[in-house]
Amino acid sequence: xxxxxxxxxxxxxxxxxxxxxxxxxxxxxxxxxxxxxxxxxxxxxxxxxxxxxxxxxxxxxxxxxxxxxxxxxxxxxxxxxxxxxxxxxxxxxxxxxxxxxxxxxxxxxxxxxxxxxxxxxxxxxxxxxxxxxxxxxxxxxxxxxxxxxxxxxxxxxxxxxxxxxxxxxxxxxxxxxxxxxxxxxxxxxxxxxxxxxxxxxxxxxxxxxxxxxxxxxxxxxxxxxxxxxxxxxxxxxxxxxxxxxxxxxxxxxxxxxxxxxxxxxxxxxxxxxxxxxxxxxxxxxxxxxxxxxxxxxxxxxxxxxxxxxxxxxxxxxxxxxxxx
Numbered sequence: 001x002x003x004x005x006x007x008x009x010x011x012x013x014x015x016x017x018x019x020x021x022x023x024x025x026x027x028x029x030x031x032x033x034x035x036x037x038x039x040x041x042x043x044x045x046x047x048x049x050x051x052x053x054x055x056x057x058x059x060x061x062x063x064x065x066x067x068x069x070x071x072x073x074x075x076x077x078x079x080x081x082x083x084x085x086x087x088x089x090x091x092x093x094x095x096x097x098x099x100x101x102x103x104x105x106x107x108x109x110x111x112x113x114x115x116x117x118x119x120x121x122x123x124x125x126x127x128x129x130x131x132x133x134x135x136x137x138x139x140x141x142x143x144x145x146x147x148x149x150x151x152x153x154x155x156x157x158x159x160x161x162x163x164x165x166x167x168x169x170x171x172x173x174x175x176x177x178x179x180x181x182x183x184x185x186x187x188x189x190x191x192x193x194x195x196x197x198x199x200x201x202x203x204x205x206x207x208x209x210x211x212x213x214x215x216x217x218x219x220x221x222x223x224x225x226x227x228x229x230x231x232x233x234x235x236x237x238x239x240x241x242x243x244x245x246x247x248x249x250x251x252x253x254x255x256x257x258x259x260x261x262x263x264x265x266x267x268x269x270x271x272x273x274x275x276x277x278x279x280x281x282x283x284x285x286x287x288x289x290x291x292x293x294x295x296x297x298x299x300x301x302x303x304x305x306x307x308x309x310x311x312x313x314x315x316x317x318x319x320x321x322x323x324x
Contacts, residue, residue, distance in 0.1 A: 045168060048093045052103040054110050061103055065128040068166050069100040069157040071136070071150070072126040074119055076107050081140040082123045088143055089125070092150060098166035099154045100127070127153050130161045192223055199231055204238065207231040229303035237264050249278075256282055256290040260297045267301055275301055276315040284322040295319070 052060045052072075061070050073089050075082035086104065093102035107114045107122055117126060117133065127134040134156075136149050157163040195210035211228035214221050242265055248255065249262035259282045266275035279298040283291055298319060302312050 045094050047101070048098065048166075048168070049090050049102045049104065052105050052110075054112050057113060061128050062131050064101060065132075066130055066163075068098070068163055069153055070128045071100050071102050071153070072117075072128065073102060073104045074107050074114060074117070074122050074124040074126070075104060076122055079122050085123045085125075085140040088146060092143075092146065096150065096154070096165075098168040100150065100157075100165070129153070129157050129163065192221075192227070195224070195227055195231075199227065199234075204231050204235040208235065225303060226306065229300060232300075233264060233268065233304055236261075237268050240265065254285070256286060256293055260294060263297065263301065267304060272305060272309075272311050273315075276311065276318075280315065280318045280322050283319060295323070 050060060061072070064070055071089065071093070073082075073086055075086055089102050093100065105113055107119070117124070121138060123140060124138045125136040127136055134153065136153070137145070141149075154165075157165075191210055191214050195207050195214070198204075198206040198210060208228060208231045211224045211231060214224040215228065218224070240261060245258070245261045245265055248258040252258050259278055263275040263278045266272075266278060276298065279294050279301070282294040283298070286294060298315070302315070305312050
């Protein structure tokens, strides 16, 4: 089950690269904050099944998916198989007791979302985990198959993204999930949100400064570290001529700065292994300041991807072999 990025920032697609580490950091921050306030607030079973439209998709799905997997049920009133599937999903959402939230999307009223997910027919079921979309199945699948798929989703969400779900209290009032999220807001949520908005608007200088401001007060803030690494990467590649950079890198394999620039472009383009491999090879065939420059840039790219990513783990081992 591999995630497909559905981030709607519209700038540069790095969400798939950093989502796991960022989601874990946010989940850990929320749990720590909730613990300081006497434990996580519970949600009502009614909060586990919600109706979502285009206007609320960012808040109700993308943001919520950093705390709990969100299963999307694309349906329509005229769709007979939908009438068979939807009640099953709603019942399972309650039965799974907060391990996922079910978001129901009426395709007739939300054509844009249907197009963005590339849906050709309904019912269609997706999941969003840490801003990443996972196609689950299409059609009125048997309940046994649905359970197996949901079990896999829950496992991936917990092991890869650190999302353990919501606490459900049968006696809690509906809407408790939003209240809990508000109570669990960290002290830097406002500055971090402003930094992310600056990043999405293309104000890279403003985003960089905003992230640095957070880190000045909280040097260990994982989200700020990731945001700063992403913003600095985007700033470095913004004025590059990709064709020229790649030509120079191919013609001058010993030019460290050419290889560093090409690695930046590789990562922005989603070619993570290529970026890492290029710099590791450069480290292996250089010495002194050149080697150190390639090594430092590689470590910076590790920050963008996230230390828990298996590609980073493999690249760290390869870097050690190249160095020693």
